[in-house]
Amino acid sequence: MKKPLLEVRDLSIRFGGLVAVAEVDLELNASEIVCMIGPNGAGKSTLLNLISGIYTPSRGSVTLEGQDITGWPAHRIAAAGIARTFQSSRLFNDLTLLDNVLIGMHTRTSTGVLQALLRPAKARAELESAAEQASALIRSVSPHLYPRRHTLAGALPQADRRRLEIARALASEPKVVMLDEPSSGMDDRDTDALIADVRRLMAERPGLSFLIIEHDMRLVATLPDRVAVIDYGRKIADGDFSQVRLLPRVQEAYLGQKAANHA
Numbered sequence: 297m298k299k300p301l302l303e304v305r306d307l308s309i310r311f312g313g314l315v316a317v318a319e320v321d322l323e324l325n326a327s328e329i330v331c332m333i334g335p336n337g338a339g340k341s342t343l344l345n346l347i348s349g350i351y352t353p354s355r356g357s358v359t360l361e362g363q364d365i366t367g368w369p370a371h372r373i374a375a376a377g378i379a380r381t382f383q384s385s386r387l388f389n390d391l392t393l394l395d396n397v398l399i400g401m402h403t404r405t406s407t408g409v410l411q412a413l414l415r416p417a418k419a420r421a422e423l424e425s426a427a428e429q430a431s432a433l434i435r436s437v438s439p440h441l442y443p444r445r446h447t448l449a450g451a452l453p454q455a456d457r458r459r460l461e462i463a464r465a466l467a468s469e470p471k472v473v474m475l476d477e478p479s480s481g482m483d484d485r486d487t488d489a490l491i492a493d494v495r496r497l498m499a500e501r502p503g504l505s506f507l508i509i510e511h512d513m514r515l516v517a518t519l520p521d522r523v524a525v526i527d528y529g530r531k532i533a534d535g536d537f538s539q540v541r542l543l544p545r546v547q548e549a550y551l552g553q554k555a556a557n558h559a
């Protein structure tokens with residue numbers, strides 16, 4: 297059987313007495329979209345932080361294309377091909393859209409500071425070509441952002457900020473893109489556009505895979521190949537959404553949240 301692109305085994309982390317992620321197994325194949333759902337505080341973002349190297353797991357492993365990347369620093373994991381967005385926006389508001397995407401490309405450009413000083417013409421040529429690529433990337437992620445590429449990111453409405461974050465994640469030419477609640481702050485129309493954007497990006501980039509944390513059930517019902525449900529740090533279900541949603545333990549996890557919200 298073919299090895300998955302990304303393989304998470306027995307992944308666990310504890311913060312003091314709290315086990316935030318416990319013994320999670322998760323697989324993501326090439327050209328696959330997996331959505332991760334679960335109540336607030338279930339451990340979804342922490343799982344992304346473990347995979348992307350922001351936290352070091354207390355147990356378990358993360359493997360990318362057969363290579364064990366457990367415990368690697370975040371910048372090395374990014375360079376190896378795992379890109380991500382954050383639940384709360386991390387754009388540079390005082391930079392243009394183009395510069396925000398250029399920053400995402402820095403793992404790929406070869407010119408360092410010293411080289412830029414010694415060979416300014418080469419550095420400028422490389423920067424110009426990177427700027428062209430960043431422009432093309434903005435256009436491919438969201439045609440309507442493209443005319444605004446020279447404006448400041450701080451002026452963008454929420455839905456466009458989410459789009460720009462996806463463009464920046466793609467700038468490192470990743471194999472896996474992890475999105476933490478990309479539709480938050482989006483209305484139904486923006487969410488439909490997001491679904492279409494992700495589908496188009498996958499069609500344009502053979503092999504690219506997405507791991508998406510989502511609360512919007514319309515997106516979860518239509519976009520992914522598979523859905524993994526996290527509750528109290530554990531994966532309690534994994535499969536087709538139409539079946540997963542009917543499982544009593546999944547319904548109980550969400551009912552528990554409703555009860556807590558109304559308490």
Ligand SMILES: Nc1ncnc2c1ncn2[C@@H]1O[C@H](COP(=O)(O)OP(=O)(O)OP(=O)(O)O)[C@@H](O)[C@H]1O
Nearest residue numbers: 311314316334335336337338339340341342343383
């Ligand atoms: N750095 C940390 N130190 C201590 N506790 C943490 C830390 N990060 C997360 N936690 C705790 O781990 C648990 C899981 O949090 P996490 O943010 O992963 O949940 P989530 O599923 O992403 O929730 P939401 O849907 O609200 O974003 C929570 O109880 C949270 O308070």
Ligand SMILES: [Mg+2]
Nearest residue numbers: 340341342383
């Ligand atoms: Mg979260």
